[in-house]
Amino acid sequence: MxxxxxxxxxxxxxxxxxxxxxxxxxxxxxxxxxxxxxxxxxxxxxxxxxxxxxxxxxxxxxxxxxxxxxxxxxxxxxxxxxxxxxxxxxxxxxxxxxxxxxxxxxxxxxxxxxxxxxxxxLVGPSSILLALMASGLNGQSFAFHGYLPVDANERIKKLRELEQTSRKAKQTQIFIETPYRNKSMLDTLLSTCAPSTLVCVAADLTLPTETILSRAVSDWKKKPTPDLHKRPAIFLLLAH
Missing domain, CATH: 3.40.1010.10 (Tetrapyrrole methylase, N-terminal domain)
Known part of the structure; x- marks a missing residue:
């Protein structure tokens, strides 16, 4: 058979x-x-x-x-x-x-x-690829890391490693977070990464509430951050 x-x-x-x-x-x-x-x-x-x-x-x-x-x-x-x-x-x-x-x-x-x-x-939506497509970051070389460490110090250490890898390899780094910790993740990103590092956040992809923002860290700090609480989101960074 x-x-x-x-x-x-x-x-x-x-x-x-x-x-x-x-x-x-x-x-x-x-x-x-x-x-x-x-x-x-x-x-x-x-x-x-x-x-x-x-x-x-x-x-x-x-x-x-x-x-x-x-x-x-x-x-x-x-x-x-x-x-x-x-x-x-x-x-x-x-x-x-x-x-x-x-x-x-x-x-x-x-x-x-x-x-x-x-x-x-079969063909269908991938939040990872949709976020990369919409980010304006490097789509020729990228890596997905899943969830980053929950511990605050370990998370900062991991973000610094990802930023260093991104800068050296010119590679977009992609990761996710449990939706109720999105704000904490974004706050840590903006306080850890260099001012010139590009950060994209893509939330509620394909939904009516879809939000996609891509800015340098220095620009993120000048503008209000979106409410990401309990919204499925993808985080991307590209260091120069």
Missing amino acids: STGTLYLIPNTLGDGDEAALAYVLPAPVRERAGTLASYIGENAKTTRAFLKRVGTTRPIQEIEIHELNVNTPAGEIDKLLKPLLGGIDTGLVSEAGVPAVADPGALLVRRAHERGIKVVP
């Missing part, structure tokens, strides 16, 4: 109606997502909510949904591949944005390749 195909299904970057869904997910992606009988998601409840918004060709309760998140032991990955190995096409969906990028699905995709399962990525 041939194996099924693992489809990497993008999600929206925030809540919205069908019009918002159509804005960020092409019709062929929505159609494919609606036909699959098997899904792997970070949370079964939110995966069902996504499928309800997309629209499915079968009752949602008949769709098999398995969870893969940061608490899933590595040894459980192969169990998640069983439907695929049995010939059933399966979707991997993230809570927001594209699967397997800043997302626990990467190990599943790797194992799928190792087991000879076809992997098909």
Whole structure:
């Protein structure tokens, strides 16, 4: 028996109606997502909510949904591949944005390749790339670092390292923060980095409240900072 195909299904970057869904997910992606009988998601409840918004060709309760998140032991990955190995096409969906990028699905995709399962990525929004596109910073060389240290001193140390790397390699440095700590992150950025370092903050990407600001640190300090509290945001810096 041939194996099924693992489809990497993008999600929206925030809540919205069908019009918002159509804005960020092409019709062929929505159609494919609606036909699959098997899904792997970070949370079964939110995966069902996504499928309800997309629209499915079968009752949602008949769709098999398995969870893969940061608490899933590595040894459980192969169990998640069983439907695929049995010939059933399966979707991997993230809570927001594209699967397997800043997302626990990467190990599943790797194992799928190792087991000879076809992997098909579908088009959708990536907050990391959208922020880079809109930043005006170097899009030829960049690095994504995920979350920076929570400890204040360690965070400052890490930011100085990133700024030094950026200056030496002329490379954009990209990272994220837990939404309720966004203000603290921006304040630390502006107090740590050199006046000439470019800093971009992109919040609520693709949503009606989208905010994208890109300025030198010295200019950030001259203007009011946006309210970023509990808003999903991407931070970027480029040192000269």
